[in-house]
Amino acid sequence: MNRPTLSVRDLVVVVHGREGSRRIVDGVGFDLAPAKVLGLVGESGSGKSTIAKALMGLLQAGLCTVQAGRMTLGQTNLAALTEKGWQKLRGREMSMIFQEPLTCLDPVFTVGQQLVAVLRRHRHLSRREARDAAAHLLGTIGFADALDLLASYPHQLSGGMRQRIMLAMAMGCDPAVLIADEPTSALDVTTQAQVLMQLTALGRERQTAILLITHDLGVVAQYCDHALVIREGKIVEAAPVRKLFEAPTHPYTRSLLAAVPTIRARRHRGSPRTLADQL
Amino acid sequence: MTGVQIWTRLKTNRGGLAGLSILVVFLLLALGVWLGWLGQDWSRAPGGRWEPAGSRFWFGTNVVGQDIFQRSMYSVRTAFEIGLLVSLVSTLLGAALGALAGWYHRSWVDRSILWLKGVLDSIPFYLFVAAVAFALEGYPWAMHVAMIATFWTSTARLVRAEVMKIKGREFVLAARAIGLPDGLTLQRHVLPNTSHILLVQASLSFVAAIKTEVVLSFLGLGVKDGVSWGLMLAESTQEVLAGHFNNFLAATLMLFTLLLGFNLLVDALQDAFDPKQVTR
Numbered sequence: 216m217n218r219p220t221l222s223v224r225d226l227v228v229v230v231h232g233r234e235g236s237r238r239i240v241d242g243v244g245f246d247l248a249p250a251k252v253l254g255l256v257g258e259s260g261s262g263k264s265t266i267a268k269a270l271m272g273l274l275q276a277g278l279c280t281v282q283a284g285r286m287t288l289g290q291t292n293l294a295a296l297t298e299k300g301w302q303k304l305r306g307r308e309m310s311m312i313f314q315e316p317l318t319c320l321d322p323v324f325t326v327g328q329q330l331v332a333v334l335r336r337h338r339h340l341s342r343r344e345a346r347d348a349a350a351h352l353l354g355t356i357g358f359a360d361a362l363d364l365l366a367s368y369p370h371q372l373s374g375g376m377r378q379r380i381m382l383a384m385a386m387g388c389d390p391a392v393l394i395a396d397e398p399t400s401a402l403d404v405t406t407q408a409q410v411l412m413q414l415t416a417l418g419r420e421r422q423t424a425i426l427l428i429t430h431d432l433g434v435v436a437q438y439c440d441h442a443l444v445i446r447e448g449k450i451v452e453a454a455p456v457r458k459l460f461e462a463p464t465h466p467y468t469r470s471l472l473a474a475v476p477t478i479r480a481r482r483h484r485g486s487p488r489t490l491a492d493q494l
Numbered sequence: 495m496t497g498v499q500i501w502t503r504l505k506t507n508r509g510g511l512a513g514l515s516i517l518v519v520f521l522l523l524a525l526g527v528w529l530g531w532l533g534q535d536w537s538r539a540p541g542g543r544w545e546p547a548g549s550r551f552w553f554g555t556n557v558v559g560q561d562i563f564q565r566s567m568y569s570v571r572t573a574f575e576i577g578l579l580v581s582l583v584s585t586l587l588g589a590a591l592g593a594l595a596g597w598y599h600r601s602w603v604d605r606s607i608l609w610l611k612g613v614l615d616s617i618p619f620y621l622f623v624a625a626v627a628f629a630l631e632g633y634p635w636a637m638h639v640a641m642i643a644t645f646w647t648s649t650a651r652l653v654r655a656e657v658m659k660i661k662g663r664e665f666v667l668a669a670r671a672i673g674l675p676d677g678l679t680l681q682r683h684v685l686p687n688t689s690h691i692l693l694v695q696a697s698l699s700f701v702a703a704i705k706t707e708v709v710l711s712f713l714g715l716g717v718k719d720g721v722s723w724g725l726m727l728a729e730s731t732q733e734v735l736a737g738h739f740n741n742f743l744a745a746t747l748m749l750f751t752l753l754l755g756f757n758l759l760v761d762a763l764q765d766a767f768d769p770k771q772v773t774r
Contacts, residue, residue, distance in 0.1 A: 271671055298675075306672035313671075318664040323686045323769055332682070333672050368769040384672065 218249035218391045218422045219289025221270070221309075226284035228262070228269050228448075231277075239279075240265050241448040247392060247424040252415055254439030254456065255428045256471070262448040263428045267396045270426070271311050272301040288391065307337045310385035314397040316378035320369035326380055327365030330387065337388040348387075356383045356413060375406035379413065386417055393418065394426045399434070411438050432475055436460055444468045503766040510762020516755025520570055527571035534564070553744045565721045566744045572722040573704055573752060576638065580703035584642045585696040588649025589685065595650065596657025597680050604654075611647045619644055620713070623706075627715045637716055641703055649695040656688045689767050697760035701753055708749075723749050 228240035240262045247253055257263050268274045269281050272293070286293035288308060296304065305311075313319050321329060330349040334340055340348060346365070353361040356379050369377060378398060385393055395414060399407035411427075415438050418425045427439055435442050435456060442459050444452040444467065452465040463469045504510050526532035553562035595607040614622075623640040630636035660666060661684065669679045708724030710716035716724055723745040730742035765771050 273667065273670060302673045302675050304673070305670070306674075311668075311671040313664050313668060315664050319668045321665045321669075321683045321687070323689070325769075336673060370770055381668070 218424065219291075220249065221247035221392045221424060221426075222285070222287050223247075223270070224285040226266065226269060226286065227282045228265050228274065228279055229282050230279045239448050240269065242284075243443075243445070243448070243450055244284075245443055245450075245453065247426055249391070249422040249424050250419050251441065252418060252425045252427055252439045254435040254442040255426060255445060256430065256432060256435055256442055257445035258430060258471075261445050263430075263445060264396050265448075266445075267311065267394045267426065267428055270392075270394060271305060271309060272296060272298075273311075306333060306385075306390070307388045308390055309392040309394065310388075310390040311394040311396065312378070312381045312385050312398050314400050316374050316381055316398075316401060319381050320377055322369055325366055325368055326372070330365070330380070330384055333384050334387050349383075352383045352387055353380070355417075356380075373406075374402050375410060378402060378406075378410050382410065382414060382417070386421070386423070389421055390423060392424045392426070394428070396428045397430070398427075400430070407434075414438075432471060444471065500763070500766045503771070504762055507762040507765060509758045510766070513755045513758025513760075513762060516751060517759055520752050520755065521574070523567060523570045524574040527568055532567050534568075553740055562726075562740050562744050565726060566723070566748050568721050569723045569726065569745070569748065570752075572707075572717055572720055573749070576641075576707045576722075577700045577704045577752075577756075580638055580641045580645060581696045581700035584645035584699050585649050585692055587642065588646035588695065589653050589688065589692055591646065592650035592653030593657050593680060593685055593688070596654040597661060597676075597684065599658050599661070607650065607654075611650055614644055615647050620709075623710060624713075624715055627710075634718060637707065637710055641706060645699045645702065649692070649699070652691050652695065653688050656691055657684055660684050660687050690764055693760055693764050693767065697757055700756055704749065704753070 223246075224244040226240055226243040227238055229236045230239050243262075243266060245253065255263050255266065265274070265279065269279075270286065270293070274281065281294065284294065288304075291304070291308075293304075320326065327346070327349060330352065331342070331345040334345040334348050334352075335342070338345075338348070349365060350361040353364055358364055358376075358379070364372075364376075364380075372380070378401075382398075393414075398414065399410050402410065411434065414425065414427075417423065427434070429435060439456050442454065442456050443450050444459070444465065446467050452459065452463065452468045454464075459468065460472070463472055504514070523532065527534075553566065591607050591611075595604045598604050622644060623637065626640035626643070627636045630639065657680075666679060666683060669683050670676075674682070704723075707716050707722055708727055711722055711724030712728040716722065726741050726745035730739075730745065733739075734742050
């Protein structure tokens with residue numbers, strides 16, 4: 216399968232506030248290759264989610280604008296897309312999953328209805344075909360009782376199950392790029408491992424390029440191939456994960472790594488230092 | 495949510511079934527009037543003044559000797575025309591305008607709809623209805639138009655707020671992220687989440703429409719050619735003073751039963767529509 220690469224250069228996002236405009240993403244660039252996982256790490260407010268929304272064309276109109284930069288997916292220039300063009304692209308070429316699995320599914324429809332709607336929209340299937348495809352999809356995500364699950368409402372499922380259903384929905388049309396915006400921050404650690412394992416396994420299997428946004432360096436170490444460290448809208452360090460952890464070059468990366476509490480650190484200092492102390 | 499699912503859930507609710515049967519009986523009566531099988535002699539006066547209930551006049555007669563049974567049957571049709579029409583149209587109109595205003599919050603769409611709502615709300619209701627009634631003189635739907643024009647505003651206000659709330663929820667963003675156009679997102683994901691408001695508003699405006707009709711008919715602004723429970727109540731004010739309660743009782747009990755049935759049904763529907771009530 217020959218998948219296009221998502222390529223971003225000099226991305227600038229400006230937010231228009233009452234006191235003038237401010238660059239919240241400033242000159243970000245990276246390539247997202249098929250079957251690879253790129254981690255985007257940074258603290259809250261560093262512009263991680265804004266980058267994700269800019270890539271999907273989901274920035275709130277009138278509040279934020281993409282001012283400069285080049286975003287291409289294979290031959291498609293994303294910056295020049297109309298809303299119609301985005302609608303064709305979203306869900307089919309590029310998908311996204313969000314942080315809160317609790318609110319990502321519409322509470323008044325069953326899981327099946329929502330999955331079937333997505334599949335029918337992009338793959339032009341009949342109702343029956345879409346239903347079978349939905350059941351099959353849940354099977355590949357590792358749900359044994361797919362039919363039961365299709366008939367349930369979101370509130371009947373746990374957070375982990377909902378996030379895996381979101382994953383199934385996002386992967387339903389075999390997108391070239393999957394953006395996962397803190398997909399496991401709301402889940403407990405064991406569920407987190409399960410969801411992330413499925414996410415990365417699916418990505419490898421289907422040659423999907425994954426942008427994994429997180430603030431958890433442990434997640435980056437375990438699941439990403441490359442990592443970008445971002446701070447105040449700027450990339451401070453970009454490196455293969457192994458290199459990032461063994462020899463971080465930027466002081467901010469080093470302080471991020473040092474901020475992860477370890478047993479030994481506690482023995483030496485009494486309590487782990489906060490990030491603010493170190494800056 | 496499909497019709498079959500809703501019906502299976504409604505079936506288990508006794509109050510809802512009772513309400514539904516009451517409504518069906520009334521609907522059949524109204525149908526009988528529409529088809530000309532029932533209540534056609536509402537304006538003739540075959541009897542004497544204030545005859546008691548009996549085999550000839552089931553509910554007795556009124557002051558001019560008209561058959562109260564015939565009149566209350568004909569009024570079922572009037573009530574349905576007013577209650578159902580006004581509640582359905584005003585709720586749908588309120589839902590549509592409220593959803594547009596909430597979805598395009600702070601745009602010119604929102605501002606124009608709010609302006610219109612503000613203008614309509616600031617006119618005293620009966621003054622407005624009287625104005626419409628005079629403006630549309632001789633036009634039998636004047637009262638309906640006036641009620642619809644004023645009733646939609648409260649639904650619109652509630653739906654607007656709810657849509658603004660739902661718009662910020664992540665499933666709406668998620669719907670966009672999987673490529674659903676704006677209009678379809680509003681229609682498929684936002685509006686269904688306001689169904690609880692719409693049901694309540696529909697039932698409230700059904701009741702309000704019938705009650706308003708009573709008041710307007712009493713004032714002479716209501717039903718022009720035909721009879722309604724409101725007109726019967728207006729007549730009965732004189733009769734009750736003279737100690738004759740047939741007209742009064744017939745109109746009130748019919749009205750009460752219909753409203754009770756309607757409220758029971760809507761209550762049950764609200765539960766049936768709520769996915770959180772599914773137990774497995």
